[in-house]
Amino acid sequence: METVTITLDGVEVSGYSGMTILDLARESGVDIPTLCHDRYLAPTGACRLCIVEDESSEALLASCVAPIRPGMVINTRSPRVLERRRLLIQLMLASHPDSCLVCDKGNQCQLRKLGAEMGIGLVELQKIPRLAATQEVNPFIERDLSRCILCAKCIRADQELVVEGAIDYIGRGFATKPATLNDMPLENSECTFCGTCVAHCPTGALMEKEKSYRGTATKTVDTVCPFCGCGCTLHLEVKDNQIVRAKPGESPVNHGTLCVRGCYGYDFVHSPERLTSPLIKVDGEFQKAPWEEAISRVAAEFKRLKQEHGADSLAVLGSSKCTNEENYLLQRLARVTLGTNNIDNGSRLYSATSRVGLGQSIGFPGTTNSLEELENSEVIMVIGANPVVSAPAVGYAIKRAAKYNGAKLLLVDVRPTKLNPLAHIWLKPKVGTDVALLNGLARVIIEEKLFDEEFVARKTDNFDGLSQSLKPYTLEQVEKVTGIPKQDVQRAARTFAQAEWASIVYGNGVTQYVNGVDSVMALANLAMLTGNIERRGGGIFALQRENNAQGACDMGSLPDFLPGYQSLDDAQARSDFERRWGSSLPGNAGLSALEMIEQAEARKLKGMFIVGENPASSFPRPSLVRKALAALEFLVVADMFLTETARLAEVVLPSASFAEKEGTFTNFEGRTQPVRKAIEPIGGCLPDWKIILQLSKEMGQPMPYSSPQEVRNEIEELLPFYQRPASADLEKEDVEWAGLESESVRTKRLYRGPFPSGFGRLSPAEYTPPTDISGNGYPLTLLSGSVLPHFGSGTRSLRASRLKEFSPHSWVEVSQDDAKHLGLGDGDPVKVASSIGELTTTIRVTDSLPSGLLFMPISFPDSPVNELFDIKLDPRSKAPFLKSCAVRLERIKP
Amino acid sequence: MTRTKKTTKADLKKIDAIIGNYRGQRWGLIPLLHDVQMAVGYIPPEAMPRIASGLGMFPSQVQGVISFYTQFYTEPRGKNIVRVCRGTACHVRGGKTILKLVKRELGLEEGETSPDMEYTLETVACIGVCALAPNIVINQETHGDLNPKKVARLFEGKRKK
Numbered sequence A: 001m002e003t004v005t006i007t008l009d010g011v012e013v014s015g016y017s018g019m020t021i022l023d024l025a026r027e028s029g030v031d032i033p034t035l036c037h038d039r040y041l042a043p044t045g046a047c048r049l050c051i052v053e054d055e056s057s058e059a060l061l062a063s064c065v066a067p068i069r070p071g072m073v074i075n076t077r078s079p080r081v082l083e084r085r086r087l088l089i090q091l092m093l094a095s096h097p098d099s100c101l102v103c104d105k106g107n108q109c110q111l112r113k114l115g116a117e118m119g120i121g122l123v124e125l126q127k128i129p130r131l132a133a134t135q136e137v138n139p140f141i142e143r144d145l146s147r148c149i150l151c152a153k154c155i156r157a158d159q160e161l162v163v164e165g166a167i168d169y170i171g172r173g174f175a176t177k178p179a180t181l182n183d184m185p186l187e188n189s190e191c192t193f194c195g196t197c198v199a200h201c202p203t204g205a206l207m208e209k210e211k212s213y214r215g216t217a218t219k220t221v222d223t224v225c226p227f228c229g230c231g232c233t234l235h236l237e238v239k240d241n242q243i244v245r246a247k248p249g250e251s252p253v254n255h256g257t258l259c260v261r262g263c264y265g266y267d268f269v270h271s272p273e274r275l276t277s278p279l280i281k282v283d284g285e286f287q288k289a290p291w292e293e294a295i296s297r298v299a300a301e302f303k304r305l306k307q308e309h310g311a312d313s314l315a316v317l318g319s320s321k322c323t324n325e326e327n328y329l330l331q332r333l334a335r336v337t338l339g340t341n342n343i344d345n346g347s348r349l350y351s352a353t354s355r356v357g358l359g360q361s362i363g364f365p366g367t368t369n370s371l372e373e374l375e376n377s378e379v380i381m382v383i384g385a386n387p388v389v390s391a392p393a394v395g396y397a398i399k400r401a402a403k404y405n406g407a408k409l410l411l412v413d414v415r416p417t418k419l420n421p422l423a424h425i426w427l428k429p430k431v432g433t434d435v436a437l438l439n440g441l442a443r444v445i446i447e448e449k450l451f452d453e454e455f456v457a458r459k460t461d462n463f464d465g466l467s468q469s470l471k472p473y474t475l476e477q478v479e480k481v482t483g484i485p486k487q488d489v490q491r492a493a494r495t496f497a498q499a500e501w502a503s504i505v506y507g508n509g510v511t512q513y514v515n516g517v518d519s520v521m522a523l524a525n526l527a528m529l530t531g532n533i534e535r536r537g538g539g540i541f542a543l544q545r546e547n548n549a550q551g552a553c554d555m556g557s558l559p560d561f562l563p564g565y566q567s568l569d570d571a572q573a574r575s576d577f578e579r580r581w582g583s584s585l586p587g588n589a590g591l592s593a594l595e596m597i598e599q600a601e602a603r604k605l606k607g608m609f610i611v612g613e614n615p616a617s618s619f620p621r622p623s624l625v626r627k628a629l630a631a632l633e634f635l636v637v638a639d640m641f642l643t644e645t646a647r648l649a650e651v652v653l654p655s656a657s658f659a660e661k662e663g664t665f666t667n668f669e670g671r672t673q674p675v676r677k678a679i680e681p682i683g684g685c686l687p688d689w690k691i692i693l694q695l696s697k698e699m700g701q702p703m704p705y706s707s708p709q710e711v712r713n714e715i716e717e718l719l720p721f722y723q724r725p726a727s728a729d730l731e732k733e734d735v736e737w738a739g740l741e742s743e744s745v746r747t748k749r750l751y752r753g754p755f756p757s758g759f760g761r762l763s764p765a766e767y768t769p770p771t772d773i774s775g776n777g778y779p780l781t782l783l784s785g786s787v788l789p790h791f792g793s794g795t796r797s798l799r800a801s802r803l804k805e806f807s808p809h810s811w812v813e814v815s816q817d818d819a820k821h822l823g824l825g826d827g828d829p830v831k832v833a834s835s836i837g838e839l840t841t842t843i844r845v846t847d848s849l850p851s852g853l854l855f856m857p858i859s860f861p862d863s864p865v866n867e868l869f870d871i872k873l874d875p876r877s878k879a880p881f882l883k884s885c886a887v888r889l890e891r892i893k894p
Numbered sequence B: 001m002t003r004t005k006k007t008t009k010a011d012l013k014k015i016d017a018i019i020g021n022y023r024g025q026r027w028g029l030i031p032l033l034h035d036v037q038m039a040v041g042y043i044p045p046e047a048m049p050r051i052a053s054g055l056g057m058f059p060s061q062v063q064g065v066i067s068f069y070t071q072f073y074t075e076p077r078g079k080n081i082v083r084v085c086r087g088t089a090c091h092v093r094g095g096k097t098i099l100k101l102v103k104r105e106l107g108l109e110e111g112e113t114s115p116d117m118e119y120t121l122e123t124v125a126c127i128g129v130c131a132l133a134p135n136i137v138i139n140q141e142t143h144g145d146l147n148p149k150k151v152a153r154l155f156e157g158k159r160k161k
Helices: A021-027 A079-094 A110-117 A153-162 A196-200 A260-264 A266-270 A291-309 A324-338 A352-361 A392-404 A434-447 A453-459 A463-469 A475-482 A486-498 A516-529 A549-554 A571-581 A593-601 A622-630 A688-698 A708-718 A732-740 A801-806 A816-822 B009-022 B026-040 B045-055 B059-068 B088-092 B095-106 B148-155
Strands: A003-008 A011-016 A051-054 A059-062 A073-075 A141-144 A167-170 A177-180 A206-208 A219-224 A233-239 A242-248 A279-282 A285-288 A314-318 A343-345 A379-383 A408-412 A425-427 A502-506 A539-542 A607-611 A634-639 A651-654 A663-666 A672-675 A780-785 A812-815 A829-833 A838-846 A853-857 A884-891 B080-085 B119-124 B136-138 B141-143
Touching: A003 A021, A011 A021, A051 A079, A059 A079, A079 A110, A153 A167, A153 A196, A153 A392, A167 B059, A177 B059, A196 A206, A196 A242, A196 A260, A219 A672, A242 A260, A242 A266, A260 A266, A260 A801, A279 A291, A291 A314, A291 A607, A291 A634, A291 A651, A291 A688, A314 A324, A314 A593, A324 A343, A324 A549, A324 A571, A324 A607, A324 A663, A324 A688, A324 A708, A343 A549, A343 A593, A352 A516, A352 A539, A379 A392, A379 A486, A392 A408, A408 A486, A425 A486, A434 A463, A434 A475, A434 A486, A434 A516, A453 A516, A475 A486, A502 A516, A516 A539, A549 A663, A571 A708, A593 A622, A607 A688, A663 A708, A812 A816, A816 A838, A816 A884, B009 B026, B009 B045, B026 B045, B026 B059, B045 B059, B080 B095, B088 B095, B095 B119, B095 B148, B136 B148
Parallel strands: A003 A073, A314 A343, A314 A607, A379 A408, A379 A502, A408 A425, A502 A539, A607 A634, A634 A651, A780 A853, A812 A838, B080 B119
Antiparallel strands: A003 A011, A051 A059, A051 A073, A141 A206, A167 A177, A219 A233, A233 A242, A279 A285, A279 A651, A663 A672, A780 A884, A812 A853, A829 A838, A829 A884, B080 B136, B136 B141
């Protein structure tokens, strides 16, 4: 790039061509005030505050949009510039109410800050008529357009970052204002309440509606969002040990955005339902107890059970929501202190499929590239995922790629999502026929010689085996099975294969189906055939439902793997850990999460320690799970709330929330990010890592750690892929991320090159006709999934006051045809029944579903969708199938 | 102002055909809006999402452009458009009274359309024939040098009782 030198306030500085004056000034440490500029938004030059004087031409230039030119002589503080800036602020204040004293934006208002800096008090200019505040009933955002300065940051954030397009300017002149379509309240628009516009608004025009707290935060902390697997950085504002606000933090993951959960869902932390003291059940009633008593009771019971029934009568269920350090400690507790491999975590429900499928094919159990690179893809295939809901930061990135980078979006989903308006091709396979479609695509790619021959020859094996296995998947056959026209399959295959950089994004719509492992392998085949592993802008992106699902598995909270996916059968790995922990390790693979439930029901399992999971709600057949857990001799639950699971326990230990502890989370990309303590633990809560350490000590096996940092040191020492890269082999991106992080924990990519075994294995994936679709007296197919603003089984999101207020009850979506056929209308109460169980809810008629399909959100324990699903396990991944089942819909007579 | 006409299926079909001529071309928004207005008489708000998706824009962006230009209408308009000039010259020569009279004659306020869709009343800043002030324009025809009698005569027999 060409170097350009200019004179800036009398000093010669150099930048590259294309840089703006503002960029260069900021780089050189020269401060220029701005209101409408933001590093994540395209500059527009709307506010004009950044004007500078070009002394050679005497022109006043808006420095945020004016590029540097050789020989420019720029004065950023000439008398003309300063006078003009003062006038601009005065004009803005002339159309701004004098309500600073009562405005909740307070000291964070940038207009007020600039006015104060320039010494502008009350403005003597004639007041310009102002717009009225907008009436809204949503619990999240309040718009007072009398304070709007028309910087368009909200509009640009909405359109450029979130790509929702809910707002734009309406009208002209004095009447101009940001508005939704038809100037409706936000709740009647496309708005998803992600809060991005609020975070970007420089004045009090857009504010949080919640006024439970007024005043200025005394402390801010950057930590990681505790909800989905994206791992957005949350900037928490804290006062008096209370989180008062959450904003997007600086991070390459969320890029200045958040979603409704991250932005408005944090207050479960301060829910009155939080447990504040350990509880011990006495005669069926919980009674508060001191920590010492609770811990010694647990230790004594576990010791007794181990002695009487052997170590394998005990099991530990870890959490995909706890930190890496806690999961590491937890598996050590299970393996060393208790002496069993019966350890698993809640991500069994959705990520085991990926682990097995990807592990077998590419040899690495997770996402192979970064979100930034996803945005550089030429083609993005999204299959069995609704990232806009389940992983919003990924959804935004995909939308940006499609809208602004020209990426072609290839959607495979039976239900339309918010990605559809941007889709290049939308394939609608019949439910459960993904494998046939993916094999069909692979066959076209091989037949038309569209595959990357060099990559396939050099980096993969079993090409012939795969080609052979694809024989039956002719276009005709694929059309017959999936219902997708031949030419569409062909077109999709060509589009995908001909792209230089192509990505695949998949979610629970793939992993929770019966043949999920095959689907994952078929996806991996597509990526490998086209050489899209280890390539810029290409890769496999396996979405994770929960914040630390990836990390919990990496840490070995798994019955068949030691930390770092080192096999229990690997003598070298075992002896490494045995030496380190000074104890022998059990050699037999343990029970997976659902097997624990089966064994508990069979009364072979006697004691369980469940940390931060709620299987009595999130597992299939919750009523059965509850019976099984109740049959245990001794159940201990560590949780923030008295969940459905905790109620069954003998001892409940109150856990600290994400905001009350230190550690790291690993997001779905494999990026390990620091979790920082924002507030002191509420009441008598303790972080899980402390609970585990105390318990292990009480059981006579003290662990030599006193802080998460010490645990992390051991992890980095023992886990090949959590090791700090030596500075010599730092990748470029690692350097950038390391630069972002000043503290000892850096964010870094976990994935360090494909195919640890040297080769990726093209693995034949076999299509088996789906069994979990309509038939036999159950004429409809029900799909389950996530919805905004809720999350998972709703344990936290339903305790976040605003999320609950906005969406308190469950529903079932019914197509117009089916509703008409059954004589049902919006809001009618119905019974949904499968061969396993039934539930009641109300219906929502939608035009987005094809007839024969229903959709239900998973987040409402009052209408537990999981009751409809059987506990049937995939033999390879040991995961249940929780995506679709055959149901019947019945009207409930009022 | 209440909507007096619901967009018919036939209108939406016409609009879809027009969108087809500009599919994927963002630059085509303004000509497209003109075409729609020519064909249907106004731009129905329910057409905005269709137009937006046809051109690869957001509906709010389309609305932004429509609401910026006074020449685009989102309400059905009468068969006859009456524009009363409120320019300086007309004002000096009693334009305000003329406006009051026209309002009374038509029974309409500024910007309103009569329920029978006969008349729409608008004001305009200046029509450039100040020598004939005060002026009004009915459809394409300019009427100058107005006085109360002439106004009454202009709408005689046409006026809705």
